[in-house]
Amino acid sequence: MLHKNSFLCAALATAFLGAAALPAQAAVVASIKPLGFIAAAIADGVTTTEILLPDGASAHDYALRPSDVKRLQSADLVVWVGPEMEAFMQKSVGQLAEPKKVQLAALPGVKPLLMKGADDDAHDHEGHDHSAENGDDGHHHGEYNMHIWLSPKIARLSAVAIHDKLVELMPQNSAKLNANLRTFELGLANIDKQVGSELAPLKGKGYFVFHDAYGYFEKQYGLKSLGHFTVNPEIQPGAQRLHDIRTQLVEQKAVCVFAEPQFRPAVINAVARGTNVRSGTLDPLGIEVKLAKDSYMQFLSGLANQYASCLKGD
Template sequence: MKRLSLFLAVLALFFTLAGCGGEKGKRGQGSEKLTIYTTVFPLEDFTKKIGGKYVHVESIFPPGADAHSYEPSTKMMMKLADGDAFIYSGAGIEGFAEKAEKVLREEGVKVVKAAEGVALEKHEEENPEEEGHEHGEEEHGEEGGHEHDHHDHEFDPHVWIDPVLCIRLAENIKEALADLKPEQKSYFEENYTKLKKEMESLDQEFQQTIDQAPHKQIVVTHAAYGYWEKRYGIEQLSIAGLSPSQEPSQKQLARLADQAKKLHIRYVIFEENVTPKVAEVLRKELKAESLTLHNLETITEEERKADKDYFALMRENLQTLKKALYD
């Protein structure tokens, strides 16, 4: 990530020479909307729901982007530096964000780690040569010489798929908005309370559906669903690691295929913005059907036009799980 580090250093120098932080103190006062930039889609959605009429919210991720590898353009960094706040998960998926944080703070931007205070699940990488573990194995380290700047996913960053953990994300967002616009604290608190109740209801829907399922195993393209494993008791048999680029070795893939056959797995679950060839190979070998889960990192233009929110997409995911676990 040397290129990004150099870019940020140059950008910081530009900001210093241009003096572009001078008007920060005037933003967000009175009826003026706060300008908030976010990363993964749930943070955008929660910020809109909590901030309501007092915020303008924009995700920096383009439709279909891979949050694991995204790097902002110079134009986007300029926009971030001119905003009131930048909200990112802080769970390790946005490799660029921690490097950008110092520059943005110096420009008077409030930087918020939405997952602050969330106990992240530690992800244990497997040795590809080991035979004892039957699922969730990933190649560790650098693929093709590409450096990963998200801590090689020591911890699972996909916290937003767990509605209970999302309550903490929403609370941290609410507190940040209240700091920026304290005169509207009660308004933000009221919206947060409504959001929290929706999260609790969604959690119950997931719990009841999965509790009653005749089996708990699903084959997925990458290991993005560990928080469902802990919360609801499903078992993800993942083809790739926590990042879609962490593809399995031939030995790992063969082992996964054998396990899926023993479990009579009928579906391989793909993701809307991830279509790895190796997953299609496995699907054909298993003679399985395809299903789709939404990882919620980003949404498509069509989904945005249809005004789909976090809850709509999560309930679509729940229907996918129900088919996979009940058939």
């Protein structure tokens, strides 16, 4: 009896140690939701896709939790824009093997498509405002605008890069991964045409966005941003910038001002008060979109509808 109990204890201990040694469930881990949309389309039916940042969190000021670090370490593949956008990930991603990560902004095909960035909001405190001159401004962290997921062209290149990495890691699934990439490219081409048709009549209408994030989308579809309230959404815009925006609203150069779901500053309502300018909301992270194989198409379509409903006055 004693021998049997000893054997049972040893077996349980071995099973327990074995389970403890197993890594956490591997998956494709994307830094932010829109990158997860692209990854989910390619990984569909092969492996799961997870998003690192919770809904409502901002890549501008996020700090990794210990559980986040574990998810990155155990991932099949980590997808991110790069240190200029997700500075909080740089150390953890730097420790991963090359085949297990893809930095989208550094892809050879993406680099020539990067748009120049705007001046930091620090300039605004000195009384300079470039917002009206630079409709296609960039991210506050560096030389380039890093909101690259808002470009359908870069989204396609990102999908190809994620596909290629997963084929390397999981060659047994190459047929499914190839089919997923073809489906994504076809769907992207279709939604690009639809969005282009929807936004074409609105090309001459001026507007202000809250956060300087939309240059790639605006360039693709010929939209006319007059500028932004802030480069970094964590920093309130300065008095000079607000004065200049207010002047343009009063002169009716803009028909709409856009806030964002994560940032609904009272400053936008205050500046627009007493004018005929409409208010809308743009969601650059697709908070309302559920992760699925066609979610990137839903994201682009939803963003187009957000622009159109305010600019048309629906």
